[in-house]
Amino acid sequence: MYIGIPKEIKNHEYRVGLTPASAHELVAHGHKVFVETHAGEGIGFSDDDYRAAGVEVLATADEVFEKAEMIVKVKEPQAIERARLKPHHTLFTYLHLAPDAEQTHDLIKSGATCIAYETVTDTKGGLPLLAPMSAVAGRMSIQAGAHSLEKAKGGRAVLMGGVPGVEPAKVVVIGGGVVGENAAEMAVGMGAEVVILDRNLDVLRRLAKRFDNRLKTVYSTSKALADHVASADLVVGAVLLPGAAAPKLITRELISTMKKGAVIVDVAIDQGGCAETSKATTHAEPTYIVDGIVHYCVANMPGAVARTSTMALNNATLPYALALADKGTKKALEEDKHLLNGLNVCKGRITCEDVSVALDLPYVPAEDMIKEL
Structure with missing residues (x-):
């Protein structure tokens, strides 16, 4: 799979979706990883660190979105990022859609498959990525x-x-x-x-x-x-x-x-x-x-201690990113009901019932929507 890591652009947000070490794990599994230049510089990860991990450094976010199949981020995509999303993309990041109608409508319009860290569950009923x-x-x-x-x-x-x-x-x-x-x-x-x-x-x-x-x-x-x-x-x-x-x-x-x-x-x-x-x-x-x-x-409080936060987040998200990349989005979601709980938007439909209720939008169960992937 082709995986992209854009630089975060929210105000004073220095975290990064994948550290060089995490990106190297994906490369070692046979995947191609792209990172936007300077994406990790704010917390001490240079472009050369990513190159040493086998990652290709690209000059712009447009190139990252254009080449990647899966986009791994930290914060919800800003308007300019949402405009870059296409139906073939899998977006893996925090979304927090319930209070954000504008973002939700943009993600619906994009046709992308959007998996929210904050609603992925575990066997104990917890939220391991949150x-x-x-x-x-x-x-x-x-x-x-x-x-x-x-x-x-x-x-x-x-x-x-x-x-x-x-x-x-x-x-x-x-x-x-x-x-x-x-x-x-x-x-x-x-x-x-x-x-x-x-x-x-x-x-x-x-x-x-x-x-x-x-x-x-x-x-x-x-x-x-x-x-x-x-x-x-x-x-x-x-x-x-x-x-x-x-x-x-x-x-x-x-x-x-x-x-x-x-x-x-x-x-x-x-x-x-x-x-x-x-x-x-x-x-x-x-x-x-x-x-x-x-x-x-x-x-984005954890952005103030972005290095600590990035490393802690990557420890939790990497196994799921590997599953999505190794199996493909559809199979990974089919085989893991807890990851499936993270699916919030898919092919233009809301697949998280709480989001649909909060924003008064039609809801389609995630199990039904993944059949269309």
């Missing part, structure tokens, strides 16, 4: 939150861990999944007072046992959520409904009850955000203030 970036984003949420709490950033001028004789910041984490657990780990490590809310008792039991009562676990009712958000210095939105738009748990009314200078880090922003006041920001301008509350809503 998990590494969720871990990074969860950890980063506390870094970003601590920085945003500084007075110069509009925050409450509160130190996360406090000092002897002065109370630490109160951190409220909404959601006990991968993002929430990693956020809690960092916040506990910094000495903050940490409360984590979830509706899954098994999750709460596991977190209580893991952290040995160094944080509070709370069953998430609307009143519990309101009480803890109102008293928080930092709120981390870590809610996820796989493939679907994030629920708006933090209402505008609830925002008005928060302490002035408190911070919301909405990690769910890729899926539309879990606060009514959230809107996507970039690393260039990561925060804004609504009703005195600092909002950090960067839609």
Whole structure:
């Protein structure tokens, strides 16, 4: 198979779909890999590193898309990239379609086969290709939150861990999944007072046992959520409904009850955000203030630590990229129901039910659509 790695063009996005080491694995399996020049330079992978791995370096993204059958990326394709997609392409990347009607319609129009990292599943019911970036984003949420709490950033001028004789910041984490657990780990490590809310008792039991009562676990009712958000210095939105738009748990009314200078880090922003006041920001301008509350809503948080993120992501995605290349897209999807769960758009049809519901578009089961590949 011919595999293309374009340079990411989203604001301050330095990750790359395949590292030289990952690309070399595909080459070793007999595939031809193309990379756009300078695609990995932002994180220390030179064109010569790719050449040494047996990859052909091309001058433009147009050439990469023209030559490749499978496009491996990190972030959702931007408008100029979507215009390059053709029906013969398989796109393998994060998509986050539920809150993004424009992208969805463009992918439908392209006729390409689009597999989203974030809806690929595993035998345990997890999301193995989302998990590494969720871990990074969860950890980063506390870094970003601590920085945003500084007075110069509009925050409450509160130190996360406090000092002897002065109370630490109160951190409220909404959601006990991968993002929430990693956020809690960092916040506990910094000495903050940490409360984590979830509706899954098994999750709460596991977190209580893991952290040995160094944080509070709370069953998430609307009143519990309101009480803890109102008293928080930092709120981390870590809610996820796989493939679907994030629920708006933090209402505008609830925002008005928060302490002035408190911070919301909405990690769910890729899926539309879990606060009514959230809107996507970039690393260039990561925060804004609504009703005195600092909002950090960067839609590609792991891009700030792009080398770590790229390597962690490649560890998870490489086996699937190899399966798609070795078997061909159709056979790989037919043989792996978990990879098939990643199919969001195929031959002009929506094959992810949550996306179809969120955007009110017709849905065709993935099992039916792959027959046309």
